[in-house]
Amino acid sequence: MLRAEGISLANRVSDLSIDLISSDAVHLLGPNGSGKSSLLNLLAGLIAPDKGNLWLDGRDLTHYAPAELASQRCLMEQSQQSVFALTVKESLNFFCAERAVPESLEQALNIADFMQRPLNQLSGGEQRRVQIARCLMQVWPAIEQGRALLLLDEPVQGLDFSHQHRLCALLNRLTQMGNMLVMSHHQLNLAERYASRIWLMHQGQLVADDVPEQVLTEPLLTQVFSCNVRIVTDTEQNRLIQTYL
Numbered sequence: 542m543l544r545a546e547g548i549s550l551a552n553r554v555s556d557l558s559i560d561l562i563s564s565d566a567v568h569l570l571g572p573n574g575s576g577k578s579s580l581l582n583l584l585a586g587l588i589a590p591d592k593g594n595l596w597l598d599g600r601d602l603t604h605y606a607p608a609e610l611a612s613q614r615c616l617m618e619q620s621q622q623s624v625f626a627l628t629v630k631e632s633l634n635f636f637c638a639e640r641a642v643p644e645s646l647e648q649a650l651n652i653a654d655f656m657q658r659p660l661n662q663l664s665g666g667e668q669r670r671v672q673i674a675r676c677l678m679q680v681w682p683a684i685e686q687g688r689a690l691l692l693l694d695e696p697v698q699g700l701d702f703s704h705q706h707r708l709c710a711l712l713n714r715l716t717q718m719g720n721m722l723v724m725s726h727h728q729l730n731l732a733e734r735y736a737s738r739i740w741l742m743h744q745g746q747l748v749a750d751d752v753p754e755q756v757l758t759e760p761l762l763t764q765v766f767s768c769n770v771r772i773v774t775d776t777e778q779n780r781l782i783q784t785y786l
């Protein structure tokens with residue numbers, strides 16, 4: 542379990558409290574600059590809050606040794622450019638203590654075909670898929686035990702819609718094993734389909750923390766994003782969210 546109580550970070554996050562429990566698949570939404578990356582960095586223990594406290598499994602986050610924390614929680618940051626001319630396989634080995642890529646991960650992210658290619662010669666979306674694999678492999682033993690904390694900042698950015706769905710389905714399989722997930726992005730329909738809960742941020746504050754049908758409403762989205770939002774229901778009763786100016 543991860544708990545934040547009254548955390549603030551100057552001009553970025555304001556007096557925010559949340560509880561994240563086993564199997565939560567939280568999608569973190571909000572306009573540009575609303576504080577999503579800042580919150581993920583705070584939850585990862587990479588930045589200390591100016592005010593408030595964070596606990597992971599009942600222990601103050603600041604009491605974890607860096608290596609212990611790194612074995613249990615991972616954070617994929619928005620942009621992580623590779624400067625090394627390593628192949629994908631070498632890169633994964635380098636960052637993941639020679640651990641073999643789990644087959645389920647390799648298949649879901651569809652990275653098997655370019656394991657021998659230089660990482661810096663892959664397309665943006667291909668590099669993103671490797672970046673996600675690397676991030677998850679960092680905590681793979683904890684994932685297998687269902688006690689990992691997965692923090693992903695815009696992992697679907699640059700992925701085509703098929704790979705967006707493959708990734709979300711993979712992450713939901715991992716949360717069903719007990720792992721906790723917080724992922725930020727801007728795809729309302731992915732949140733509708735895959736989130737167990739949505740945290741909606743606006744100007745550094747958490748303005749909603751609830752199931753998708755309570756958060757993804759026309760009035761709330763219109764107000765927070767300053768954009769017109771219409772929710773339609775298709776013939777199979779799926780809610781589809783349309784946005785327009």
Ligand SMILES: Nc1ncnc2c1ncn2[C@@H]1O[C@H](COP(=O)(O)OP(=O)(O)OP(=O)(O)O)[C@@H](O)[C@H]1O
Pocket residue numbers: 552553571572573574575576577578579580
């Ligand atoms: N290192 C920093 N120091 C000071 N202010 C920062 C820093 N990083 C971001 N900010 C500011 O904090 C606010 C929140 O930024 P943050 O990156 O957390 O937003 P975000 O919701 O992740 O945005 P986006 O959707 O554009 O990625 C913004 O006003 C931003 O300009």
